[in-house]
Structures are given as C-alpha cells and as structure tokens.
Amino acid sequence: DQQVKQNSPSLSVQEGRISILNCDYTNSMFDYFLWYKKYPAEGPTFLISISSIKDKNEDGRFTVFLNKSAKHLSLHIVPSQPGDSAVYFCAAQPSNSGGSNYKLTFGKGTLLTVNP
Amino acid sequence: DSGVTQTPKHLITATGQRVTLRCSPRSGDLSVYWYQQSLDQGLQFLIQYYNGEERAKGNILERFSAQQFPDLHSELNLSSLELGDSALYFCASGASGNTGELFFGEGSRLTVL
Numbered sequence: 460d461q462q463v464k465q466n467s468p469s470l471s472v473q474e475g476r477i478s479i480l481n482c483d484y485t486n487s488m489f490d491y492f493l494w495y496k497k498y499p500a501e502g503p504t505f506l507i508s509i510s511s512i513k514d515k516n517e518d519g520r521f522t523v524f525l526n527k528s529a530k531h532l533s534l535h536i537v538p539s540q541p542g543d544s545a546v547y548f549c550a551a552q553p554s555n556s557g558g559s560n561y562k563l564t565f566g567k568g569t570l571l572t573v574n575p
Numbered sequence: 576d577s578g579v580t581q582t583p584k585h586l587i588t589a590t591g592q593r594v595t596l597r598c599s600p601r602s603g604d605l606s607v608y609w610y611q612q613s614l615d616q617g618l619q620f621l622i623q624y625y626n627g628e629e630r631a632k633g634n635i636l637e638r639f640s641a642q643q644f645p646d647l648h649s650e651l652n653l654s655s656l657e658l659g660d661s662a663l664y665f666c667a668s669g670a671s672g673n674t675g676e677l678f679f680g681e682g683s684r685l686t687v688l
Contacts, residue, residue, distance in 0.1 A: 463617070493676070502577060502665055502679030503618070548617065562631045563677065565610075565618040 462486045463551050465566035473574055478536040480569050482549030485530065489551035493563070494523060494534050497546045506547070507534070511554075539573045546570050578602065581666050581680035589688055593654040596683045600647055600668030606630070607649040608669070608677060609641055613662040624649055656687045 464483045472478045482492075490511035495503035509516040509523045509532065516523050522535045536543055549566040578601035588594055600607050609621040611634075620633035624643035635641075638656075643649040653660060663684050667677035 461617075465617075495679075500681065502579070502667070502681050504577065504679070505676045508676065550618075562620050562623065562633060563608075563618075564620065567615065567617040 461566075462489075463549055463564050463566040465547075465549055465569050467569050468567070469570040469572070471572045471574060472539050474541055475538045478534075478539040478543065478571055478573065480534040480536075480547050480549075480571065482532045482534075482566055483530055484532075484551050486551070486553065486564070487530070488553040489564070490554040491552040492523070492525060492532050493550045493552070494521075495548040495550060495565075496543075497548065497568070503548055536571075539571075541573045541575050544571060544573050577678040577680060579666060579668050579678050579680035581664075581683050583683055584681065585684050585686075587686045587688060588656060590656055590658060592656050592687075593652065594656065594685065596651040596653070596664050596666075596685075598649045598651070598666030598668075598680060600649070600666075601678050604668035604678070605647065606669050607643055607647070608667040609635075609649070609651050610665040610667065610679075611662050612665065612682075613659075618665065621651070653685070656685075658687050661685055661687045 493508040494506040496506045497503040525532045546568040548568045550563045580599040582597045605626040608623045610618040621635040623631040641651045663682045665682045667679040669677045
C-alpha cells in the first residue's frame, strides 16, 4: 500500500515555463512534507519542505503548496531551467517522529525534463 | 557533496552470496538511515540507527541486517542474495532535531546475477 503517491512518472516542460509536480498521500498521521531532487549517479538532495500547519512555503523559484483536506501537495518551479531536469521525490513524515528524523516515506518520483 | 560516504559504489555478485555495504555519516550526525531503491520504485525505508542503537525498522528482509559502530559508521549486510535484491542502496544521515532533512550518500548499486 503506497502511502505517498506521485502519479506522474514523467513531466516535460519548456525552459522558462512553470513546472508543477504533484503528490498525494493517504496517511493522515503525516504532518511534515519534503521534496527531494535527484540527479543521475547522485543521492537525493533536500529541496524544500512544508509543515502541516502551513499551506505554502516558498524558496526562490520553488514553492510547495499543501492541501491537507485533499491530502495533496504540489511543487511549483518558476521559471523552469534546464538544470532543474532531475527526478523529484515527494516524502512525508508522521507526527510521532520524536526528536530525531524518522522513517520518511517516499513516493516513486517524477522525472522532470526541462527543454531549452 | 553531502558529506555522507558510501562504499562500494558498484557491486556485482551472484545469487546466494553475502555482501556488506558501508556508510560513513556526516560529521556530527548520530542517525543513519538505509533505503533501497529498486527499479521503478521509490525509496523504501529499511532501517534507522541512532547513536549505535536501532531506532526504527521498515521493510527490511530477515536476510538483511545492519549495525552502527561506536565511530557512527554503519554497515548493511545482505545475505542469501536473490536476483530481486538488485537495487540502489542509499545511506542517509541527519542531525537529531531536524525534521526530515536527510543527507544522502551517492548510493551503492548492487547487481545480483
């Protein structure tokens, strides 16, 4: 049973346009959400996160939106650049995580290709 | 560079064999996490260690085991290997108190023939 779902395996956008990557979750205990980016032959790197007490978090060209009632979050990249081409993983963490990082649940990832 | 070091980067072995993957966390991080990424799968959480003690267990097979040593490096032991164990194995570390921001190594790609 996949608790974090990224239903689009791939997305292709033109340079300068907006990229929107979507993620759905089923576990209502999740209260902290993260996006990781992964280039080939590298490990995932943290991109941006959002707590369930917020509905939006922005960091430069990257904005994450959270809709708790719909159990849905999205990552917006504006404007998209060719260097953003990578696999993007959505991840979620439950509220009973305690004082240390705990058992992030990842989606399968979405391959974003930004065409020049 | 995440500061997390994994060895070996690539490993090819045969079914039934045993391998050990090694991970050195970022300096100062007490937690080590192991994840498995199989073909077309997301990152599956295997196990977490915190300061030498097992903290959380995920979908880790009984044929797999891990430990964290006093110097905080960790090893993931995979035994009686099967074809389906072929995957990327990632180690990550994170500081206590952070919420979810893990630092991943480059991964160890295991191929079982």
